[in-house]
Amino acid sequence: MITVKNLTFSYDHTTVFQFPDLQCASTEGLLITGSSGKGKTTLLHLLSGLLQPTTGEVTIDSQNIFHLKDSVLDNFRGKNMGLILQKSYFVESLNVLENVEVASWLVSQKKNTSKAKQLLSNLGLEDHWYKLPSELSVGQQQRVNIARALINEPKVILADEPTSSLDDQNAIIVAQLLQDLAKEYQAALLVVTHDQRLKDLFSNQIELS
Amino acid sequence: MIGKIAWKNTWFKPLNTVLSIILLTASVAIITVIILLQKQFEDQFNKTMDNVDLVLGAKGSPLQLVLSSLYQIDAPPGNISYSEAKQWMHHPFVDTAIPLAYGDNYMGYKIVGTTEDYIHKFDGVLAEGKSNEKDFEVVIGANIASNLDLKIGDTFYGSHGDVNAEVHEDHPYTIVGILAPTGQLIDNIIVSNISSVWHIHEHEHDEEMIADDHHHEESDVHDHDHEEEHEHDEGKELTAVLLKLKNNMAKMTWQRMIPQNTNMQAASPALEINRLFALFGVGLQAIQYLAYGIMLISGISIFVALYNTLKERKYEFALLRIHGASKHQLFGMILIESLFLCAIGYIFGMILGRVALYFISLASKEEFRLTFNPFEIVWEKEIWLLTITLGVGVIAALIPAAKAYSLNISKTLAHA
Numbered sequence: 001m002i003t004v005k006n007l008t009f010s011y012d013h014t015t016v017f018q019f020p021d022l023q024c025a026s027t028e029g030l031l032i033t034g035s036s037g038k039g040k041t042t043l044l045h046l047l048s049g050l051l052q053p054t055t056g057e058v059t060i061d062s063q064n065i066f067h068l069k070d071s072v073l074d075n076f077r078g079k080n081m082g083l084i085l086q087k088s089y090f091v092e093s094l095n096v097l098e099n100v101e102v103a104s105w106l107v108s109q110k111k112n113t114s115k116a117k118q119l120l121s122n123l124g125l126e127d128h129w130y131k132l133p134s135e136l137s138v139g140q141q142q143r144v145n146i147a148r149a150l151i152n153e154p155k156v157i158l159a160d161e162p163t164s165s166l167d168d169q170n171a172i173i174v175a176q177l178l179q180d181l182a183k184e185y186q187a188a189l190l191v192v193t194h195d196q197r198l199k200d201l202f203s204n205q206i207e208l209s
Numbered sequence: 210m211i212g213k214i215a216w217k218n219t220w221f222k223p224l225n226t227v228l229s230i231i232l233l234t235a236s237v238a239i240i241t242v243i244i245l246l247q248k249q250f251e252d253q254f255n256k257t258m259d260n261v262d263l264v265l266g267a268k269g270s271p272l273q274l275v276l277s278s279l280y281q282i283d284a285p286p287g288n289i290s291y292s293e294a295k296q297w298m299h300h301p302f303v304d305t306a307i308p309l310a311y312g313d314n315y316m317g318y319k320i321v322g323t324t325e326d327y328i329h330k331f332d333g334v335l336a337e338g339k340s341n342e343k344d345f346e347v348v349i350g351a352n353i354a355s356n357l358d359l360k361i362g363d364t365f366y367g368s369h370g371d372v373n374a375e376v377h378e379d380h381p382y383t384i385v386g387i388l389a390p391t392g393q394l395i396d397n398i399i400v401s402n403i404s405s406v407w408h409i410h411e412h413e414h415d416e417e418m419i420a421d422d423h424h425h426e427e428s429d430v431h432d433h434d435h436e437e438e439h440e441h442d443e444g445k446e447l448t449a450v451l452l453k454l455k456n457n458m459a460k461m462t463w464q465r466m467i468p469q470n471t472n473m474q475a476a477s478p479a480l481e482i483n484r485l486f487a488l489f490g491v492g493l494q495a496i497q498y499l500a501y502g503i504m505l506i507s508g509i510s511i512f513v514a515l516y517n518t519l520k521e522r523k524y525e526f527a528l529l530r531i532h533g534a535s536k537h538q539l540f541g542m543i544l545i546e547s548l549f550l551c552a553i554g555y556i557f558g559m560i561l562g563r564v565a566l567y568f569i570s571l572a573s574k575e576e577f578r579l580t581f582n583p584f585e586i587v588w589e590k591e592i593w594l595l596t597i598t599l600g601v602g603v604i605a606a607l608i609p610a611a612k613a614y615s616l617n618i619s620k621t622l623a624h625a
Binding site for chain 1: 210213214217218220221524525527528529530531532533534535536537538618619622623
């Protein structure tokens with residue numbers, strides 16, 4: 001469950017972003033759309049605590065994340081938020097499996113190898129555990145990202161343009177997959193996108209203006 | 210896990226890593242060699258001069274006198290008259306006086322005419338056989354026995370001067386004793402009594418004076434045969450006398466008194482060797498600075514390597530942060546990567562330095578009969594070297610680590 005209230009942000013006092021209040025319960029999906037420059041990515045960074053807002057609050061599981069100190073927030077983010085970014089990033093020197101495991105280790109100091117393998121297998125990557133991320137296709141890389149975002153069973157899944165680099169068919173598959181996973185893991189799913197192809201797939205939608 | 214990531218990153222771009230490690234290895238190896246060489250060299254030199262306060266010998270360079278008489282390195286500056294030397298050897302200020310008469314050598318090993326005190330001075334103990342009592346009986350050092358495969362009862366002829374010079378074929382030496390290894394100079398010395406040396410070079414008057422106990426230089430003077438001795442002593446020469454004095458003042462004053470009043474000089478080994486160390490200490494110091502220079506360059510190489518990859522790795526850092534890594538962990542990761550390199554460089558350097566010392570030891574054994582032990586660890590200095598090496602790693606990583614620490618995640622991801 002994630003709640004947003006009175007959220008405003010400005011980079012340099014000239015442009016002020018004012019975001020609508022919103023709420024997304026566990027297992028639900030919410031699509032946030034808007035054309036370029038409307039602050040989609042800014043909103044996502046605010047929701048994940050990477051940016052500090054000018055005013056307002058973001059509450060996840062009744063915890064206002066802006067009340068958390070730096071390193072506590074880092075840990076909170078790792079534990080409760082699964083971020084899926086537009087581009088796929090990896091620790092290039094680690095293989096696919098290790099790239100997923102590392103997210104579990106960062107939160108709990110324990111590598112959850114069985115969970116990582118299970119997630120990767122569910123996403124059709126069982127043959128690629130020991131490859132380097134650079135050896136995978138873009139679509140496969142995106143699925144590794146998804147596996148990594150889910151390994152700690154987050155309360156909220158935040159996806160930034162998860163489908164923009166994918167073809168029509170894959171875009172729909174990924175969008176569907178995210179909603180299914182949100183249900184399976186009891187997570188709230190927020191997708192920020194300008195991808196028109198996703199409009200029909202989400203019942204709850206907000207447009208930034 | 211942070212350590213594992215750091216380790217994997219270290220080897221992900223092997224070229225930079227290998228360069229940094231090579232530089233570090235080279236500098237650590239050079240410094241290690243210098244540390245061990247200096248320590249062992251000084252130890253050996255100092256050990257050899259134990260119980261020798263002054264060396265009595267012919268006038269000339271005091272350093273040459275000390276090197277030739279104590280360390281068997283240089284040629285002696287000349288001979289001194291036995292009758293003149295004897296007055297000082299029996300002086301009441303003298304504790305022990307070890308006379309040395311160099312004559313022949315055998316297969317490059319010096320035959321030193323001296324007394325038993327000489328063997329005791331080097332902690333020599335007979336491993337087999339007995340002490341040399343009669344003329345042309347010799348006790349040999351452990352290395353000679355093993356290198357030349359000599360046994361008790363073997364005989365050999367000495368040759369005068371350098372190898373392949375004139376051989377004294379009329380007087381064979383007989384081995385009566387072999388010393389246990391001492392790790393000191395005596396391992397490479399053939400010890401005879403003094404009269405053997407005199408005898409072999411006294412071609413003109415072949416008198417019978419063998420039975421005399423000349424070489425027994427105890428502090429009590431044999432008054433009864435003093436007269437007789439004096440006659441025989443004409444023309445007899447010694448190469449040098451190692452003196453241990455009872456009187457501390459004499460250690461100072463004799464260095465001035467002896468050359469003023471006699472044809473001899475008295476050199477202080479401590480003084481001369483200190484001067485020698487100071488001399489090549491300058492050279493060692495220079496090499497050491499060079500090695501630290503190389504270490505500085507390797508530090509810069511690590512810095513450049515880390516700094517250069519920062520740009521491509523900032524997404525990796527951002528990624529770790531959004532999955533729960535703290536700023537401190539990123540800082541630590543960069544630091545660990547640098548420390549890995551330094552630790553590897555240090556270990557390789559320590560090993561390489563010792564391998565180098567082993568070969569140096571082989572070479573110096575051939576040439577100067579000096580050996581070095583590559584397995585000795587000079588804890589204090591080597592831990593200091595490790596500290597410096599790791600310090601270089603920390604300093605090299607500081608700026609890149611600080612950059613990773615203060616990375617703006619939002620900005621990094623937004624401008625991807």
